[in-house]
Amino acid sequence: MSAGGLPVRLDGKVAAVTGAGRGIGRACARALAAAGAEVALLARSRDQIEAVAAEIAAAGGQARAVACDVCDPAQVRSAIGALSRLDVLVNNAGVNRPQPFLEVSEEALDLMLGLNVRAAFLVAQAAARRMVAGGEGGAIVHIGSTLGRVGSRERTVYCATKHAIEGLTKAMALDLAPYGIRVNAVSPTFVETEMTRRALADPAFRASVVERIPLGRVGRPEDVAGAVAFLASPAAAMITGASLLVDGGWVAR
Amino acid sequence: MAGKAKTAYDQSLRLDGKVALVTGASRGIGRVIARALAAAGAETVLLARTGSEIEALGREIAAAGGRASTLVADVCDTARVRPAIERLARLDVLVNNAGKNIPQPFLDATEAAFDDVFTLNVRAPFLVAQAAARRMVVGGQGGVIVNIGSTFGHVGGGERSVYCASKHAIEGLTKAMALDLAPHGIRVVTVCPTWTGTERARKALEDKALRASVLARIPLGRIGEPEDIANAVVFMCSSAAAMITGTSLLVDGGWTVP
Numbered sequence: 450m451s452a453g454g455l456p457v458r459l460d461g462k463v464a465a466v467t468g469a470g471r472g473i474g475r476a477c478a479r480a481l482a483a484a485g486a487e488v489a490l491l492a493r494s495r496d497q498i499e500a501v502a503a504e505i506a507a508a509g510g511q512a513r514a515v516a517c518d519v520c521d522p523a524q525v526r527s528a529i530g531a532l533s534r535l536d537v538l539v540n541n542a543g544v545n546r547p548q549p550f551l552e553v554s555e556e557a558l559d560l561m562l563g564l565n566v567r568a569a570f571l572v573a574q575a576a577a578r579r580m581v582a583g584g585e586g587g588a589i590v591h592i593g594s595t596l597g598r599v600g601s602r603e604r605t606v607y608c609a610t611k612h613a614i615e616g617l618t619k620a621m622a623l624d625l626a627p628y629g630i631r632v633n634a635v636s637p638t639f640v641e642t643e644m645t646r647r648a649l650a651d652p653a654f655r656a657s658v659v660e661r662i663p664l665g666r667v668g669r670p671e672d673v674a675g676a677v678a679f680l681a682s683p684a685a686a687m688i689t690g691a692s693l694l695v696d697g698g699w700v701a702r
Numbered sequence: 703m704a705g706k707a708k709t710a711y712d713q714s715l716r717l718d719g720k721v722a723l724v725t726g727a728s729r730g731i732g733r734v735i736a737r738a739l740a741a742a743g744a745e746t747v748l749l750a751r752t753g754s755e756i757e758a759l760g761r762e763i764a765a766a767g768g769r770a771s772t773l774v775a776d777v778c779d780t781a782r783v784r785p786a787i788e789r790l791a792r793l794d795v796l797v798n799n800a801g802k803n804i805p806q807p808f809l810d811a812t813e814a815a816f817d818d819v820f821t822l823n824v825r826a827p828f829l830v831a832q833a834a835a836r837r838m839v840v841g842g843q844g845g846v847i848v849n850i851g852s853t854f855g856h857v858g859g860g861e862r863s864v865y866c867a868s869k870h871a872i873e874g875l876t877k878a879m880a881l882d883l884a885p886h887g888i889r890v891v892t893v894c895p896t897w898t899g900t901e902r903a904r905k906a907l908e909d910k911a912l913r914a915s916v917l918a919r920i921p922l923g924r925i926g927e928p929e930d931i932a933n934a935v936v937f938m939c940s941s942a943a944a945m946i947t948g949t950s951l952l953v954d955g956g957w958t959v960p
Contacts, residue, residue: 454738454741454742455715455738455741455742455933455936455937456933457711457712457715480711483709483710483711483712484709484711484712619959620959622921622956622959623921623956623959623960626921626922626923626955626956627921627923629922631922637945638945663880663881663884663885663947663948664884664889664945664947665884665885666945668945669945672944672945672946673945675711675714675940675942675943675944676942676943676946678711678942679937679942684933684934684937685933685934685953686930687896687922687924687926687927687930687953687954687955688930688934688951688952688953688954688955689921689922689955689956689959690921690952690956690958690959691951691952691953691954693946693949693951694946694948694949695943695945695946696945696946696948696949697884697945697946697947698877698880698881698884698947698948698949700948700949701876701877701878701880701881701947701948701949702877702881702948
């Protein structure tokens with residue numbers, strides 16, 4: 450009955466978070482751990498996820514670092530297969546290389562499609578298979594973007610990948626509903642992270658972004674993590690195939 | 703009931719010290735939303751026509767350790783409701799829940815049904831929200847307005863032309879209100895249920911053909927419970943949703959997906 454009765458606790462559950470070493474992934478991992486889940490932190494750089502694991506442990510939570518390249522399906526299968534159980538997946542790892550459409554290189558296209566869509570798909574598939582084997586359902590939360598709903602300059606590939614995640618979320622929700630696995634997306638606007646730091650360091654760009662956000666600020670990783678933890682929890686038992694914008698009103702106009 | 707929050711995360715979902723007004727609080731989803739807001743620590747103001755029902759709910763909330771007061775009024779009687787809202791000592795949350803549906807095939811829909819549904823589902827929520835927002839602006843501490851929408855604010859439904867129009871109107875209203883109220887720190891969102899197990903819905907779903915057709919449309923294989931909606935409302939009202947405005951959260955088991 451914590452939080453006054455809102456059933457958001459995840460005690461006894463195991464959650465996996467990709468891209469958990471920093472930014473939104475780190476915040477999601479911390480929120481899920483605070484909700485009681487044991488969190489598996491997946492990312493390539495062991496140093497970063499070990500630091501996050503230590504941070505979570507210091508806060509009284511449970512987490513462990515699982516160094517793994519999410520673009521390598523064999524590594525993903527082995528990382529997921531090694532978990533004692535799996536109840537929640539937060540598919541967060543992603544990348545953006547803003548370029549004007551006419552200049553986008555094949556390398557940039559393959560990099561973004563490979564991580565933002567192909568890896569997200571295969572990680573989710575491995576996780577869903579693990580959940581089906583566990584027989585207790587589960588919850589998958591994809592990290593989408595406002596750019597999965599609207600367009601943006603010099604972001605053709607990123608927009609394509611994040612629109613793909615919206616479609617994937619809906620279709621996965623239908624295929625997995627019979628197994629009691631819910632699939633949702635949380636779609637942030639610009640969030641203050643290392644990924645966006647360089648772009649947001651340009652005052653003109655930052656001003657143009659904030660000007661588009663009615664609430665008048667960019668997001669914080671915690672804004673996204675709160676929504677993720679809610680959707681991962683039993684409080685959201687009737688929510689599937691949905692996409693929750695955490696965008697300060699960007700898309701409303 | 704107002705259990706201690708264990709962590710900063712739990713704390714972010716608490717509404718202690720906030721005042722929340724719920725319309726249509728006497729029954730169904732509104733009743734459960736009011737209970738959930740009170741359990742999260744909010745002092746609730748229960749608005750409905752039937753005094754005895756909201757007074758009983760107020761006692762129930764108090765018995766569980768929460769706080770509630772009542773505002774007995776027809777939510778469509780805006781001449782009475784608006785000043786009452788503006789006189790509230792404080793207001794942080796409005797849940798615009800009162801609503802109705804009069805299913806009729808489009809060709810047979812009556813003017814009376816159209817006016818009845820639009821008055822309650824669109825006109826009253828607009829004017830109640832305006833009064834609430836004005837009160838929040840005076841309070842100077844921002845606020846949250848949750849409009850209860852519907853899957854039928856996103857997709858069509860047979861014999862529901864009027865209801866669909868009214869709930870789509872709420873989605874548009876929510877987006878535009880969010881823009882006008884963002885400078886005041888007031889967030890505006892919708893929470894959109896599918897068929898939910900209220901007394902009224904359960905009665906309708908005694909019709910086996912209707913029940914089968916409804917369940918066939920919900921991938922999760924069950925209708926909603928009022929608690930499912932109340933959970934989403936409490937989340938949206940909380941600081942965990944501080945960056946969410948002008949958007950909708952579907953609580954529909956996947957109805958709108960295919």
